[in-house]
Amino acid sequence: MCEKLKREYQVCEEVGRGRFGVVYRCFSGDSFACKSIDKRLLSDAVDRECVEKEPKILQLLANHPNILQLYQVFDDENYLHIITDLCSSASLYHRLTASAPFPEPDAASIFCPLISAIAHCHRLGIAHRDIKPDNILFDPRNKLKLADFGSAESFNGGGTMMSGVVGTPYYVAPEVLSGREYDEKVDLWSAGVVLYEMLSGFMPFYGETAGETFEKVGRGNLRFPTRVFRAVSGEAKDLLRKMICKDVCRRLSAEQVLSKFDFSSSHAYVRVPQEVPELNSFRG
Numbered sequence: 001m002c003e004k005l006k007r008e009y010q011v012c013e014e015v016g017r018g019r020f021g022v023v024y025r026c027f028s029g030d031s032f033a034c035k036s037i038d039k040r041l042l043s044d045a046v047d048r049e050c051v052e053k054e055p056k057i058l059q060l061l062a063n064h065p066n067i068l069q070l071y072q073v074f075d076d077e078n079y080l081h082i083i084t085d086l087c088s089s090a091s092l093y094h095r096l097t098a099s100a101p102f103p104e105p106d107a108a109s110i111f112c113p114l115i116s117a118i119a120h121c122h123r124l125g126i127a128h129r130d131i132k133p134d135n136i137l138f139d140p141r142n143k144l145k146l147a148d149f150g151s152a153e154s155f156n157g158g159g160t161m162m163s164g165v166v167g168t169p170y171y172v173a174p175e176v177l178s179g180r181e182y183d184e185k186v187d188l189w190s191a192g193v194v195l196y197e198m199l200s201g202f203m204p205f206y207g208e209t210a211g212e213t214f215e216k217v218g219r220g221n222l223r224f225p226t227r228v229f230r231a232v233s234g235e236a237k238d239l240l241r242k243m244i245c246k247d248v249c250r251r252l253s254a255e256q257v258l259s260k261f262d263f264s265s266s267h268a269y270v271r272v273p274q275e276v277p278e279l280n281s282f283r284g
């Protein structure tokens with residue numbers, strides 16, 4: 001392990017493991033995460049690009065409260081060590097596995113900071129391209145942290161388009177699968193799928209195989225089974241329709257979602273006319 005890293009941090013127990021490396025808890029006056037990537041395992045040029053890109057993107061996106069914060073990078077001949085926030089609470093993936101579906105206020109309290117993080121990325125010309133529960137982490141204070149920017153891409157605004165099939169089958173937008181060029185709204189489709197999963201306990205486009213899943217995503221036939229969505233507000237379902245929308249021109253942008261929501265509290269409130277007296281987590 002890098003000598004400079006060992007001088008500045010006490011590297012402690014392993015807290016996670018991935019394809020190319022290990023995540024450790026480390027300590028230097030406070031606890032952090034140290035992601036140690038074995039560069040000798042990066043035989044593929046695409047993998048090397050992803051690993052090298054992530055710390056640069058995290059640096060660009062710095063200081064947003066809901067994006068994983070990068071503190072330091074240590075690079076030696078064989079390893080890349082990235083020091084970030086320690087997210088020791090259960091990820092959204094594990095929370096969904098344990099207790100989905102969530103009550104609407106709980107889903108809203110996670111959805112709000114997620115959209116705030118995505119909007120920040122898009123303002124700076126970065127599309128995440130792999131929004132999914134596994135990449136939605138929580139720090140020890142239970143603050144949401146959007147993580148894993150290895151698939152992220154710069155689009156620089158001005159109608160610049162991206163290409164390449166990236167993402168995760170259940171969450172990927174149909175235009176990515178089609179092989180066409182696409183824009184940052186792929187992240188809104190994925191975030192909509194995450195919200196749907198929080199509210200229902202299952203994914204809107206599920207198949208037994210990747211091919212079956214891709215076929216259902218491509219059709220984009222969004223359904224709200226009554227037995228599950230009976231208790232979900234009409235406003236929340238309307239939001240889902242506008243995010244999980246196959247027509248990209250009609251799909252909401254992150255800024256449009258933000259313009260409909262009040263983020264001053266722990267829940268999201270859609271702004272509707274004041275004469276409507278009945279309130280819930282997706283009304284205001």
